[in-house]
Amino acid sequence: DTEVTQTPKHLVMGMTNKKSLKCEQHMGHRAMYWYKQKAKKPPELMFVYSYEKLSINESVPSRFSPECPNSSLLNLHLHALQPEDSALYLCASSRATGAGGYNEQFFGPGTRLTVL
């Protein structure tokens, strides 16, 4: 299984809602990532988990809260978002986070989030 799955595919939420994005991989990867991508822009890294521990938080606002319940699952909890948070949210995984040439990342299809 070389697939990263993400649910839901689309999400529309109000600014007062609480919702969660889910990501799953069964490749035995020990690093998982959340990216945010606005239209016609490159992905921007939000969080990195390595061996289920948060290793990088790219100064993301606290209204985004990541969680890694186990080595296969990654969640992104959303609360009190703003309309400018509307974007494609991508999850990715890799074997490890080391820079020794093993950081090929496998991406999920993304969740298209719209905040009203």
Place this chain on the structure above:
Amino acid sequence: SQQGEEDPQALSIQEGENATMNCSYKTSINNLQWYRQNSGRGLVHLILIRSNEREKHSGRLRVTLDTSKKSSSLLITASRAADTASYFCATQAGTALIFGKGTTLSVSS
């Protein structure tokens, strides 16, 4: 933060032609990777070239890396309509990948 800059931003070619995209970056790297993205969906890893490599091939793809000029190029030979997508270079120096702005390739039949 953004590291790579792709050139050109957009490229339109006919099927069968070759497409060349360039990427420049600013800091030292361990490896450089190229990804493809179709219509705002997930990215697909195409090829990884390590900092001590100069050229790498994978099928119709050829990637070069010049660390002295801090630049890389991606060549797609004999392009097909299915190659229509956005292409991003991504550099890795530490843990994170940093993506360039991307090149949008359109291949018409």
